[in-house]
Amino acid sequence: MKKSARITAIEYVLPIKTLSNEDLARDFPEWDVDKIFGKTGINNRQIAGVDECASDLAFQACEKLFSTIDLERSSIDFIILCTQSPDYFLPSTACILQDRLGLSTHCGAFDYNQGCSGFIYGLGLAKGLIETGQAKNIILVTAETYSKYINPADKSVRTLFGDAAAATLVQCAADGPYIDRFRYGTDGSGAKNLIVPIGGSRNPSAMNESPELYSDASGNSRTDANLYMNGSAIFEFSMTRIPQLFSSIFDETFTVDDVDLFAFHQANKFMLDSLRRRIKLPIEKFISEFEHCGNTVSSSIPIALKESMNKGVLSEGQTVVGIGFGVGYSWAGCVIKW
Template identity: 70%
Template structure:
């Protein structure tokens, strides 16, 4: 039997940066130190007006091919996680398959999952490979949340950045490298992180005269913009994530056997609180979002790649990955590198 194994990870950030200094000039009540103290973020990367998820995903995938680890002709499955597709239809994965020059025998599909999406993608890749359906999966996560964010809404503008990551997962003869997948969903919280207008329920074409509103905290948005109920998302995370995390472990697999803990890189306050609640050692707790912000489905692969480049993540290391957020959804797994 073949087992699914992560072989390579690359990521791509847009060239334009939105710094804390930029935000402080627009929101004088939030100085640079306050923004960083709350978020742990210095810079967020923002796509150009004509730049989309497939553009970022394309450049991340090209880095995989440039490394020489695989030929385009050998990719037989492209999975794309995005909540900001190029079009309502067709699937952005189909567009990306053509732009990358992948074989027409390659499967390609989108899925819309968000902050837990990377782990869902790893789970699908594992299933496809270990049932013998495919051999080489390109898992792409790509988001341009900035297109959904009102410039007057500091509650989300201080957090989110645009990015894409590409992960090559291959069939290998080695023992299990992707394991202990756990999933969860609570759609009753869907309204707490949402773009209300733009889908079939409330089509954008029927809501062109969208009124800007200011909330009690001074944030400005329309119904076509991203809305986040911060307190509700925090409560969800601090309730569900510890339960999810603890479900990874048993008498045969303990936290002491893990070399690195990579959580969805939401923000400093969220990660600090979870680390403290779960009693995790700081030296094993990965933080890699200061330079790019919360990049949604790409936070975990970016953190993994940064850890590899810095020499922290080495061959043979055991990693526990935990994703959580929009949906509401959550997922976790272990990765042996």
């Protein structure tokens, strides 16, 4: 029997604390509630607590997954965890998660740092592990707490990003392929346009020193220990690379008409509307599920898929094209048969 990797369950969690447009309008009086929503399409973002880390959200998402599936924990033979906000430089957050979940010590576990394209990359990794016989039951975890990198005085990113974690069960199945046609791309020349400049080995943080606070031309304040985003450069990259990636998925045997739904990285309303119009996709097939949680980085696609399932928009037998793109620059796409 040919081995095929298949998504069989998705669950996600959001932190309790809410950052609403009303909250942001109080902090940034020059932007009222309507302007914030008009620019972003987001009403609320959920923000991790002071002592709440990516592994805490990841743990909650996995526990929620286990509560909804009929599978013993001992059957999980791999955890793949995508995060750019790990608990520690080392050890791997996935190793901490394996122990906390009480999984077998025969379970493989590793982190990878990928950001907005991370869910698609993770599906590709899971497919490789399953279809080469290295694993049968994989939990692909995406967990991010970007809020810990964001300066409260920087509305350019504070209005967009929310914290979240998702747990996706990928299992060995017959018949397939259920996840296929993977396409990837990288352009590291854009690394500087979405970055936390200091804190790693290249530019370590100075002990007991606070980095200098500075403001940009738009009045956003941050330090080099905070997240910086060049929004216009990210937009230009997305408008150029993503239509090219999208086209590469299709050929004479598989066309846009064969697709039931399109699940793009849920960046923000302006970005998604622009991409949808550029690629000429029908709005009724284009998933938009970020109003209640903001841009949740690597968790945005699994959250969009789960919400589509909950609403009856996505059901068994349908075909989805998933597209992730962003920090790196990195981009990836694939076809998912539900």
